[in-house]
Amino acid sequence: MFIIMLIILAAVGFVIQYGLGFLQIKHFTKHYTELRSKGRVAIGRRPSIFKAGTLVLLQLNNKNEIEDARYMQGVTVFSKIKKLKGLEGKKIKKLKDTDLTKYNKLLIKAILDAQHTFNVIQNGGTIEKIPSPIMKVVNKVNRIFKNERGLKNGLHR
Structure with missing residues (x-):
């Protein structure tokens, strides 16, 4: 009986998580569409499990200047997109760490990722999936097992 209740509780939790995640994506899409209607949008991301995940939207004009900036940061599906002040009028290509000192570390990384994404796309490249x-943990474990097997079989790198 306990196992059945545990399975039901897990299923209900999964459905709630899915529903709230769907609402968060809908909220993001609304803001992205609004910014996109005004011009190009550079997106920066910094996913995380134990720290706040961060997402940045930078709306650019035809001179590659930031006209509007928004961000979402948090560890739950209740995170909402907020205005990011202080970047308006700056050229995305010329952003440096020194321009971003008033923001937290995760937000800085997401802004710099948006800059990197913009530069790659401008040069005709494609963005690698973060x-x-x-998956980082799974890949690390896979590498450990591959190294152990290689050593057992007498293979060295």
Whole structure:
């Protein structure tokens, strides 16, 4: 009986998490669409499990100047997009760490990721997918097992 209740509780939790995640994506899409209607949008991201995940939207004019900036930061699905003040009028290509000192470390990384994404796209490249924190752990474990197997078989790198 306890196992059945545990399974039901987990299923209910999953459905609630899915529903709240859907609402968060809908909230993000509303803001992205609003910014996109005004011009190009550079997106920066910094996913995390134990720290706040961070997402930045930078709306650019035709001179590559930031006209509007918004961010979402938090560890739960209740995180909302907020205005990011202080970047208006700055050229995205010329952003430096020194321009970002008033922001927290995760927000700085997301802003610099938006800058990197913009530069790659401008030069005709494609953006590499940032693995989720769980996939980083899985990949690390896989590398450890591959190294152990290689050593057992007499293979060295």
